[in-house]
Amino acid sequence: MRAVVTAAGMRAAEQRFFDANPGVDLMGRAARAVARVAAEVNTAGQVLVVAGRGNNGGDGLFAAAILAAHRRVLVWPAFGRTHDAGQAAARAAGCQFVDALGALEALPDCGLVIDAVAGLGSRPGLPQALATFAAACDSSAIDVLSVDLPSGLDADSGAGQPSFRATRTVTFAALKPCHVAQPAAGRCGRVHVVDIGVEVAATQLRQAEEADVATWWPTPTASSDKYARGVVLFDTGSARYQGAALLGISGALHAGTGMVRYAGPVHSGLILTRYPSVVMGDGRAQAAVLGSGWGEDEGASGRVSSARLHAPVAVVDADALYSLPGRIDGWLLTPHAGELARLLGCSRSHVESRPVSCAREVARVTGATVLLKGATQYVAEPGGRVTIAVPGPHWSAQAGSGDVLAGICGALLAAGLPAWQAAVAGSSVQAMAAARNPGPYPPDELARRLPEVIAGLVAAD
Ligand SMILES: NC(=O)C1=CN([C@@H]2O[C@H](COP(=O)(O)OP(=O)(O)OC[C@H]3O[C@@H](n4cnc5c(N)ncnc54)[C@H](O)[C@@H]3O)[C@@H](O)[C@H]2O)[C@@H](O)CC1
Known part of the structure; x- marks a missing residue:
């Protein structure tokens, strides 16, 4: 650090x-x-x-x-x-x-x-x-x-x-x-x-290094099973944005989660054709991933409440950000600058000119950790500490990168990392995958490159 x-x-x-x-x-x-x-x-x-x-x-x-x-x-x-x-x-x-x-x-x-x-x-x-x-x-x-x-x-x-x-x-x-x-x-x-x-x-402001990510990464041991490694419950996607569900699941599986449950509206045939290990329907989980690809879903707060019954903490992305259930200690919010601006009731340019203080403010008010996505990725904790993720190239500024990132963070949260480490490690490893594979790889392709990056990291640690 x-x-x-x-x-x-x-x-x-x-x-x-x-x-x-x-x-x-x-x-x-x-x-x-x-x-x-x-x-x-x-x-x-x-x-x-x-x-x-x-x-x-x-x-x-x-x-x-x-x-x-x-x-x-x-x-x-x-x-x-x-x-x-x-x-x-x-x-x-x-x-x-x-x-x-x-x-x-x-x-x-x-x-x-x-x-x-x-x-x-x-x-x-x-x-x-x-x-x-x-x-x-x-x-x-x-x-x-x-x-x-x-x-x-x-x-x-x-x-x-x-x-x-x-x-x-x-x-x-x-x-x-x-x-x-x-x-x-x-x-x-x-x-x-x-x-x-x-x-x-x-x-109170630090920059993470690859060595930090290597130290934190949850590596399975001889006694690990799928539950010990963490179960992630996804309620993501909608009829309009079906791909968001696939992208998030891809992020979690390629980051090494123990098990994925899917309880969203995307048809099981689509999910299982791509990811046959996914268990359909809700059930106990160590973390949920909510909001990616919901669109302006009117049932947002019901979907957030339902996830709370099954998982103690959640990664909250995209449209679920506007249905937060009061104080949510231990949770992780993953807004980009426009979404953070809407949460704060200010302009996007205000957030872009003061990213650290804006991310800190939302973390303070909600009790959650805030991962502000963008060319620089800031992770603000409720106590005011802010950690910047390992930087990467700008090719990953593309639709779908955030959905994959929410899935990676969900896997890490479910594995037991505190929200700030899950956010820093998740966004760093995605940036590292992009850095090690220069060029315009789409986010689902970069997700498939995560295992090489993670294997290299844990081997070096
Ligand atoms: N703080 C420290 O621990 C150390 C500081 N040192 C040096 O001292 C520097 C700070 O020195 P100062 O406080 O004298 O400040 P600077 O020398 O950084 O800047 C002040 C001067 O630059 C002019 N200036 C400011 N912005 C300008 C711009 N955009 N275009 C043109 N001119 C501009 C100002 O009119 C003023 O004359 C550090 O950046 C570093 O290089 C080093 O000598 C060693 C240790």
Whole structure:
């Protein structure tokens, strides 16, 4: 699990560090890390450092001074004035200072640009000269290494256009929200988190890693039987959306559930032709999966109540989200941004600009865990902790992916994982299946690839 710290949290950690270690040269540590990664990206070519006025510019200037020992380094102080000590070090090391025009002219001869315009202090967007330069970097496909974060992005919200697009980002102590939340995360390239000695406090926002999913995954033992592995009861699909039932069942079976019961309206012939192991009708289960493919079914609350008679917890998806039976501790809600907006009575764009706080709010009010689906998948617990799932490619943004995901999560919930782990592991493993099978595989095909991913995970654990 990797901590994700806000700009304020990082500044507080830095202050604690300086209080305990007065006079330690943190900027020197940061600059050495930047120079090290710069040398990994490009071994010998000319380097152009774009330096801002603050400490981020200082990091870039000291890194320029280190790199200048072995290669030609140009520095563009984008606002004329820049970090004094950093500037003196860069000049003493023989860096050549250029202006905006000089930087643009030198770009074709450079092997690497280091963006040290702004980091934690970055405000959304770039002034015109920098926006022009960032666009020129984009169109020339040159490697860009951003210090702390791509300048022009807000560290916490990830908002900001125009901004630099990095191929690598070197950040310090811990990830910041912009490194993990799409679309900003897509502008950071590969992110290196460097230890500079600053300890961040335990955070309420974290990013899961494959190793976490491997540790949690419920692997059967010699004493396992179908009941011990978990029974999932599906009430999904409708006459109009029959496929939703098949997709959810596919997710649960390929994630290794012990047994599937199906108590929805889709004809048994259709279900059994595809999945002959399914037991038709309701009965005792460890978890239910509700709502996928219901459409605007008028009997929604009756279907939710009926499932409660058979299963202690449920995954609630799609239209069942609007028939929640009061507080539902231990349950898992799986809305996308539009559905979460409807639950909160706000606009979709409001949710998209504040995904963490919106997901937290619904978790707090309902007592359930909320998996907010989208390009970044947030899992918010009622106590306020939010975990981001392992990311995947964007091919899986397709009708039916959510139905499969609800089924995977149902299998994990039935196996006894707490709702937040079921949600993080379920969405991570689906993303990993997409990452390991690049291309536009439809969601049912990706569900069939889950066993390979899970086998690899548990073997590695
Ligand atoms: N917090 C820490 O623990 C450490 C911080 N360090 C560096 O210090 C940085 C923070 O330094 P500062 O607080 O001085 O802030 P920054 O240097 O990140 O940003 C402030 C400066 O950037 C300008 N600026 C902000 N947004 C801009 C934009 N979109 N376009 C152009 N200019 C913009 C501001 O006018 C201001 O001059 C970190 O990002 C990191 O690079 C490192 O030296 C080491 C440790």
